[in-house]
Amino acid sequence: MIKTRIDTFEAESFIDESFLRKIAKLKILSQKKVYGMSKGEHKSRKSGTSIEFLDYRKYHIGDDLRYVDWNVYGRLDKLFIKIFSAEEDQNIHLIMDMSNSMSLGSPSKATMAKKIAASLMYIGLSNQDRVSLSSFSSELGEFKPPAKGKKLYVPLLNVLLQMKPEGETGFNDSLNQFANICKQPGIAIIISDLLDPAGITEGLTTLRYGHFDVHLIHVLDNSEINPTAKGYFVMQDIETMGNKPMSIDHKVLNAYQENIRQVIRETNLFCGKNKITYNLYDTSTSFEDFLLSYLTRGALKLEI
Amino acid sequence: MQITNLWGLLVLGLIPVIVLIHSLKPKPKPLRVANLYLWQKALKDKKGGLRLLKININLPLFFQLLFIFLAALALINPIWIYESDIEGNVVIVVDSSASMKTRTPNGSRFKLAKAKALNLLNEMADVNKVMVIEAAHKPILHQNFTTNRSKIKSVITNLQPTEIPGNLTESIYFGLSLMNHERGDQMIVYTDAAGSSADELLSLNTDIKVERISGGNSNIGITKFNFRPDIEIRDQYEMILEIQNFNQRSAICPVNVFLDVQNIYSKTIGLKAGEKKLLVFPFQGEVKGIIEAKLEINDDFLVDNKAFAVIDDPKKIKILLVSKENYFIQKLLATRPNITLEMIPVIDPKYLAAHQRDYDIIILDRTFSPGINSGNIISIQTQVANLPFHFEQLKPSPVVQDWDRNHPVLRNLNLNALKILEFHQIRAHKDIRPIVDSDQTGLIYTYQKQNLKAVYIAFDLLKSDLPLKVAFPILIDNMINWLAPDPIPRENLIFQTGESVPVKLTLNAGQFLIRDANDNLHTINSHEREYLFTETKDIGIYSLIEGEKQTRFAVNLSDANESNIRSTYQMTKPATDVNKADPFEVEFYLWIILILISVIFLILEWYFWFKKQIV
Structure with missing residues (x-):
């Protein structure tokens, strides 16, 4: 009980409350028509009763x-069914x-x-969208299936924080694993630094094939985009733990910057x-600005 | 090599300290990255690779070690000791007198002298400073003391012989005055010692070493030549030609004299050993042109085988007489063959500039004149607007009291009994003194300023007995000669090589030309009417060109001493031989060079460090 309370406090303080109130009015719109499980506010690929x-x-x-x-029946003596565009709830998959x-x-x-x-989770839940949360490293890790309701925000946030x-x-x-597990396509928002020597195109292509509306948020630290450290270093790869002694001068820096720019x-x-x-996020800028300014330019089609 | 301070090696102890300090540099810092593969790719892309980078990083250390090493070397004060034949500085005196043009089987004496001087430079230690003096008729300092060998060689190579009688003594004294005898400076004289009066000086002075240039002893030469008109008989000339045999044996010498290309005299004379013959012969006829006396022999010294003289028409003088009538002046000037006289009653101001340009002298006789700024003026009782003489009232019967007997206008004049009926009192500037003074005011004045020359006569010539006196033509002649002199006096148109030629410019001081014996044009700018031309280095005919007028003069060697190309110098001490001279040790301190190099390394170290900082 005490732990739950602490978690709630931690979750609520993770993001500024006023900012949450501001973004509660936003909607996340998919560029595609959605496949929802129940009626919602989003146009569905299915016909329905809206x-x-x-x-x-x-x-x-x-x-x-x-x-x-019945009017048509009266004139033509044939039964025709009127088809309406169904408005369903949409799935927002946050893949961390x-x-x-x-x-x-x-x-x-x-962080x-x-x-x-x-x-984004808060925006989705506030708009009665079904939000799923999953994480991955070498393989798909925790997967919280899509669920809706604003009251789920704190539990999901706790999962996120852990x-x-x-x-x-x-x-x-x-x-690939995510595409196999998740059978409810929707907006797949992948938040990653994309630093995988094996590349990223295969996984993204798989999601596209699975009818996901894929949004890629490329998170990079400023020191990765514009490194300034010069001198003699032992470079430690944070993932592989491999070491490489390296003297970095302006030429090496220039070459590295050219490489990272080419990746982007x-x-x-x-x-x-x-x-x-595709959106590039430099963590030296505030994430609020990123969400409000950068994403309104058309990335996630936020609707105020 | 000598080392004077071994303690300096202690500085080398800093080397391990420096190395230790560099080894204490922090180990490579760990740097956590998430994309090592991109960094490795970047490193691979960079040319040179890690090895070069490491060298680059260690460059400051290398330079610091080099600096310490060189500083230690400098502190031990190494001295490089080597042997040199000359202790102090060296004064090289090269005789460029005419006799150095004597031909030898190996070229001229002057060429041999230059070769020996250059050879000495090659053998001399680099520390010896060298000065180069050319001994012509006067000493010419071509190069002050310097260690720059290439410069000295260039100076010596560019030396040219002259045809001037030498003055070795003066050059030697000049060189001695610049030497420091305590330092051990030495003078080396390259000379043939022919006709030199410096034998005693050369023999006795221990600081002087003589490199005697010998070779070529056969010579018969012209030692005197003149060709002059007979002052009593028209078209009668006489020639004087002195020829001397400087050989030890008798010789036969054909002599020819040409007037331009016409042979006017030819004779073959026999000369005993050392004999001198003087030939004087008259010449009847009109002579105008260049007279060349020539010995038709092929001896070792060609310079004195020719001599020249010039007979030219006297200079034409154009005179404008502004007068209603003046019988005496007209008559007198008309008798002068070289004077062209024109006469006008009054001077028109609008033609004044043209008159000034066209006439050598303007005589203003009892008239009026606008301001005249240039030219040569004789003013007879005429007020010229801008000149500082003002006519005042007429006064009767002035008595001549005194006159400047040394003034060229009054030369050879006696004005004692001059009677003047009346004259104008003249108020002149206080600084202007009359050349003829009376019991009242001045009677004749002269004035000279920039391009204006004037003679002021305060009385009417016709109201005096001056035109009836012998003094009158002399006065007029003196005035003409003073106002428009011959550029070079006609009685002396033959000069010796090296002699200065006094030139008097006719009108305006300014630019004139002199064409020398080798047809080289010398452009001369003179601010005065008189100029001294000194470039008479070669025998032959020179021309002074002033506007359209040309005056020629001859330059000859005419020096028996210089023609005697046999050396009179007695070798009382051995000639300079740098190889045989007692060598002495020269110490060269290396610490300055070492410090300079170490400072360069220090600057390089700073440069690489700074470069690393700004990159």
Whole structure:
């Protein structure tokens, strides 16, 4: 009981309350039509019973007679069913990279990724969307299936807060596993530093194939984008724990920066080609600004 | 090599300290990264790789160690000791007198002298400073003391012989005055010692070493030459030609004299050993041009085988007489063959500039004149606006009291009994003194300022008995000669090589040209009307070109001493031989060089450190 109370306090203080109130008015819209489990506020790929007329079709046995257009029957003596655009709730899948590389930075990339995820989670739950939460490192880790209701925010936030960065990154394997497990497509928001020498394209392609509307939030620490450290170092890979003595001068720095820029360029290009929304987040900037400014430019189609 | 301070090696003890300090550098710092693969790729992309980087990092250490090492070397004060033949500085005197042009089987004496001087430079230690003096008719300092060997060699290589009688003594004294005898400075004289009066000086002074240049002893030369008009008989000239045999045996010498290209005299003379013959012969006829006396022999010294003289027409003088009439002046000037006289009653101001340009002298006789700023003026009882003479009232019967007998205008004049009916009192500037003074005010004044020269006569010539006196033509002639002199006096158109030629410019001081015996043009800018031309280095005909007027003069060697190309110098001490001279030790302190190099290394160390900081 005491622990629950502490967790609640910790969860509520994780993000500024006023900011949460501000973003509660936002909606996350998918660029695709959603497959929901119950009626909601989002247009579904299924026809349904909302007030927006979609089409006619011939009556089949078992169809709800309430949707037969009796006027047409009176004129044509044939039964036609009126089809309306169904408005369903949408699934928002928050997929967190919790590999060891996310622990880098101060504050760490993982912390900032959690804040972004918590905010998006709050937006989804406030709008009666079904929010799932999962994490991955070398493989898919914890998976909280989609659920709706604002009261789930604190429990989900606690789960989020308990996620610890560990292990190596297995981006492609993890997303493949997620696509297999999750049979309710929706908006898949992947928050990761994308630092996987094996690449990321395979996992993203799998999600696209599974009808997910994929949003990629690329979280990088500023020291990874614009490193300044010069001198003689022993470089320790935070995931593989491999060591490499290295003297860094401006030429090495320039070469590294060119490499990281190329990674970002190529990722952006790939996302553009595959209709994946790509956003780069530098953890040196505030995540609030990132959400309010950067995402309103069209990334997540926030609707105020 | 000598080391004077072994304690300096203690500084080397700093080397392990430096190395220790560098080894105490913090170990490579661990740096946690999430993308080592990108860093490795970056390192791979960078050219040079890690090894080069490590060298780059250690460069300051290398330079610091080098600095310590060199500083220690400097502190032990190493002295490089080597042997040199000359202790102090060296004054090289090269005789460039005419006799150095004597031909030898190995080239001219001057060429041999330069070769020996250059050879000495090659053998001399680098620390010896060297000065180069050319001994012509006067000493010419070509290079002050310097250790720059290439500069000295260049100076010696560019020396040229002259055809001037030498003055070795003066050059030696000049060199001695610049030497420091306590330091052990030495003078080395490259000379043939021919015709030199410096034998005693060369023999007795221990600081002087003589490199006698010998070779070529055969010579017969012209030692005197002149060709002059007979002052009593028109078109009658006489020539004087002195020829001397400087050989030890008798010789036959054909002599020719040419007037331009026309042979006007030819004779073959026999000369005993050392004999001198003087030939004087008259010449009848009109002479105008260059006279060249030539010995038709091929001896070792060619310079004195020719001699020149010039007979040219006297200079034409254009005079403008501004007068209604003046019989005496007209008559007198008309008799002068070289004077062109023109006469006008009054001077028109608008033609004044043209008159000033066209006429050498303007005579203003009892007229009026606008301001004249340039030219040569004789003003006879005429007020010229801008000149500082003002006519006042007429006064009767002045008595001549005194005159400046040394003034060129009054040369050879006696004005004692001069009677003047009346004259204008003249108020002149207080600084201007009359050259003829009376019991009242001055009677004749001269004035000279920049390009204006004037003679002021305060009385009417026709109201005096001056035109009836012998003094009159002399006065007029003196005035013309003073106002428009011959650039070079006609009675002396033959000069000796090296002799200065006094040039008097006719009108405006400014630019004029002199073409020398080798057809080289010397452009001369003179701010005065008189100039001294000193570049008479070669025998031949020179031309003074002033506007359209040209005056020629001849330059000859005409020096028996210089023509005597046999050396009179007695070798009382051995000639300079740098290889045989007693060598002495020269100490060269290396610490300065070592300190300089170590400072360079220190600067390099700082540079690499600084470069690392700013990158």
